[in-house]
Amino acid sequence: SAATLGGYPDFMAKEINEQPEAIERLLHDRLGEHGIEMDELNMTAEELASVDRIYLVACGTSYHVCLIARAMIEDWAKIPVFCEYASELNYKEPLVTDHTLCVIVTQSGETADTLTAARRMKGLGCKVFAVTNVLGSTAARESDGTLYVQAGPEICVCSTKAYTAQMVACSLLALRLALANGQMDQTEVERHFRNLQAMPALIREVISRRWQDQEASRLFRSAHSALFLGRGVNSTTAYEGALKLKEVSYLHAEAYPAGEMKHGPIALLEPGFPVVAIVPADHVHDKTVSNIQEVIARGATCIAVATDGDEKIAKLCDNVLWIPPVPEEYLVPIVAIVHLQMLARYVAIARGCDVDKPRNLAKSVTVE
Numbered sequence: 165s166a167a168t169l170g171g172y173p174d175f176m177a178k179e180i181n182e183q184p185e186a187i188e189r190l191l192h193d194r195l196g197e198h199g200i201e202m203d204e205l206n207m208t209a210e211e212l213a214s215v216d217r218i219y220l221v222a223c224g225t226s227y228h229v230c231l232i233a234r235a236m237i238e239d240w241a242k243i244p245v246f247c248e249y250a251s252e253l254n255y256k257e258p259l260v261t262d263h264t265l266c267v268i269v270t271q272s273g274e275t276a277d278t279l280t281a282a283r284r285m286k287g288l289g290c291k292v293f294a295v296t297n298v299l300g301s302t303a304a305r306e307s308d309g310t311l312y313v314q315a316g317p318e319i320c321v322c323s324t325k326a327y328t329a330q331m332v333a334c335s336l337l338a339l340r341l342a343l344a345n346g347q348m349d350q351t352e353v354e355r356h357f358r359n360l361q362a363m364p365a366l367i368r369e370v371i372s373r374r375w376q377d378q379e380a381s382r383l384f385r386s387a388h389s390a391l392f393l394g395r396g397v398n399s400t401t402a403y404e405g406a407l408k409l410k411e412v413s414y415l416h417a418e419a420y421p422a423g424e425m426k427h428g429p430i431a432l433l434e435p436g437f438p439v440v441a442i443v444p445a446d447h448v449h450d451k452t453v454s455n456i457q458e459v460i461a462r463g464a465t466c467i468a469v470a471t472d473g474d475e476k477i478a479k480l481c482d483n484v485l486w487i488p489p490v491p492e493e494y495l496v497p498i499v500a501i502v503h504l505q506m507l508a509r510y511v512a513i514a515r516g517c518d519v520d521k522p523r524n525l526a527k528s529v530t531v532e
């Protein structure tokens with residue numbers, strides 16, 4: 165059954181490896197006359213076209229999905245998006261219009277804070293749409309529409325395959341909205357869809373490079389803390405990479421948008437301090453390279469996540485977690501995070517931690 169290890173040493177390893185199939189399942193039969201078929205939204209084309217504001221609400225790893233989703237929805241569908249931690253939104257007044265859509269992202273569909281937020285937004289007259297991994301969960305039952313990410317049961321307490329699958333699910337939602345409100349035509353939607361279809365093979369390639377993460381994990385042996393840096397959508401990859409490391413290895417980690425390092429975290433740097441910099445081939449690449457130079461100048465150890473063929477990074481950094489070229493900048497987080505999931509797992513194992521059941525954490529937090 166899905167709840168057995170099937171030859172893997174732990175569920176974290178198994179679920180990292182299941183990411184390509186999960187995304188393949190999710191994309192299956194999605195392309196159609198509406199660009200992206202998403203009847204589960206239970207909204208007419210007119211209703212979709214009239215959405216003028218979106219609240220993305222979640223907790224934990226699912227909140228990081230929201231940050232990536234915001235970038236895509238704003239750029240592709242040109243709809244303003246507010247991202248909120250459910251536990252924060254619940255104690256303030258949301259700015260709801262007559263055509264605000266609320267999307268909750270929740271792997272389990274049972275997180276109390278997220279459910280409370282959804283009920284509240286519904287009470288304010290919003291349509292609530294759930295992106296969840298669990299069939300018939302409370303989030304699914306109480307929402308106006310539900311998109312099942314179909315990643316299969318996630319057993320490991322820390323989320324891996326649900327994270328990447330939820331990002332793909334939100335990309336589909338962004339494309340559906342963009343076609344509905346006329347910001348994109350069918351040809352453009354199809355082009356983006358083809359890029360999503362490239363994700364499983366790219367993730368498989370990263371998984372085959374896990375030896376790079378195993379090697380890099382040695383650099384954390386005597387560390388007490390680590391800093392993760394990234395720009396644009398990959399500032400989120402930094403947040404999620406730091407969260408994974410904290411959750412499974414109990415090593416303190418914090419994440420910053422790379423350009424903000426000079427406003428504080430740079431004070432932490434000293435010889436041997438591990439800094440993980442996500443620096444793929446994108447429009448902010450050179451800016452992040454400057455940050456890496458600052459890191460190295462202070463004797464800190466830089467572990468880069470970079471794109472194959474990046475000579476600059478190869479010269480600058482001794483430790484590189486290489487990713488293959490990704491056809492679209494917004495989709496890099498889906499590929500890059502796989503290295504950081506594997507890195508966190510190797511660091512945890514070296515420190516003798518139980519990666520599937522970290523102390524103090526629950527798979528689903530059903531209290532507020």
Ligand code: G6P
Binds near residue numbers: 225271
């Ligand atoms: C817990 C889990 C996290 C998860 C968060 C939100 O804290 O340990 O891995 O990201 O809840 O869970 P949800 O099921 O709502 O996505």
